[in-house]
Amino acid sequence: MGIGDHEFGSGLTDLKLSIIADYLHRYNTALSKQPFFERWYFDAFAGTGERTVRLSGSHGDLLSEPVEERIERRRGSARIALDTTPPFHRCIFMEQKKRHWLALEALCTEPQYSSQKAVVVRGDANKAIQDHINSVNWRKTRAVIFLDPYGMNVEWRTLEAIRRTEAIDLWYLVSLSGLYRQATHRGSALDEKKRAALTRMLGTSAWESAWYEEERQGSLLSKLDSEETRRTASLDRMESFVLQRLRDLFPTVLEPLRLRNDRNAPMFSLFFAMSNPSPAAARVAKPIAQHILEKARARR
Ligand SMILES: C[S@@+](CC[C@H](N)C(=O)[O-])C[C@H]1O[C@@H](n2cnc3c(N)ncnc32)[C@H](O)[C@@H]1O
Structure with a gap:
């Protein structure tokens, strides 16, 4: 694989990234109608700014020509952000991952992005955010953050x-x-x-009593009767738990969009939340996110 090669995802990745690009x-x-604010x-x-998609070929038959397997390079979230119009200030x-941050550093120096302030922070995102994000002057800055881990890497x-x-x-x-x-x-x-x-991701250990129930094993007469717990929570209940946790923290959280893989198995839920408690801010951003999520639901 080359430095920028990062093979992942499928239809759900296309949908997820089209939502981010649109937002x-x-x-x-x-x-941009409020020029007082810098947009970050x-x-x-x-990731790397790119993604590699393998499109499978077919042998062909009486009615169709054979099609060769193709490898396509598509934009990842970092390049999508740099291509956004109007642009971000930063x-x-x-x-x-080293190979990925090197690819991002190369991306940031491409001539078409030379007027943008783009930086790469090497290392663990949880640490960088927890240590530094509150030192930004948030009175004159507004931002979007995209948390797109492979698994359960985002700490509460x-x-x-x-x-x-x-x-x-x-x-x-x-x-x-990952939750499952x-x-x-x-x-x-x-x-x-x-x-x-689970506790690191959800910020509480209450998931255990919410999702598990005691189950008695053995017969009433048996002396070796033992207790075992079993998860009774369905995927819907687990997703609702996450939604409630986010609603306890953020002033605005929309119903998530369930993303399924090519075999229709639920893989992710995409959540939108706003940290700004002001009704004026919600009037700007909330309808935009709502519209985009509804459009995505209608597409499925
Ligand atoms: C699903 S990929 C991101 C894809 C990217 N959003 C895109 O659309 O191109 C997840 C990335 O997170 C990186 N990663 C995993 N754990 C991390 C951590 N704790 N801090 C920073 N990056 C991490 C991985 O190396 C990987 O590149």
Whole structure:
């Protein structure tokens, strides 16, 4: 693989990125009418700026010609942000993997982006956000942050730091398959690592009593009667738990968009939240996000 090669996703990635592209354009258009504010974009799990999509070929038959497998390079979220019109005043890309941050640094120096202030922060995005995001002058800055991890890498404390800015709109891709994997069906299979991962992401250990119920094993007469817990929460209930947690933290959180893979299995929920409690801010950004999410629901 080359430095910029980053193969991931499918139809759901196209949908997710088209939502982000649409929001960034509409957000900057709306905010450009308030020139007092600088517009910033944060991409905390930024990738490389590109993605590689493998389009499978076919052998052909009586009615159709054979088609060769094709590899296509498409824009990732970092390039989408840099291409946004009107542009952002500053783009901050965070990335932990060396090959990816090198690709992002090369992307930022492409001549067409030379007038933009684009920087790459190497290392763990949770740490960078928790340590630095509240040192920005948020009185004159408004921002969008995109949290697009592979799994359950976003810590609750990162969301708390974002909330404290009162100036950032958040798009957060929550991994349902990650939740499902960590919250095992049998409670006895929940080890300390899985418990810690869920609690770090959800900011509470209350998920365990909300999702698990005791189940008595053995017969009434048996002396070896033992207790086991079992997850009774469905995917809907687990998603609602996340929604409620976000609603406890952020003043505005929209109903998430469920994203499915090519075999129709639910993989992620895409959440939109606003940290700004002002009704004026909600009047600008909320209808834009609502419209985009409704359009995406109608497309499915
Ligand atoms: C799903 S990809 C992001 C794709 C990107 N949004 C795009 O559209 O091109 C997730 C990225 O997060 C990076 N990553 C994982 N854990 C991280 C962390 N703790 N801090 C920063 N980056 C991280 C991975 O190396 C990977 O490049």
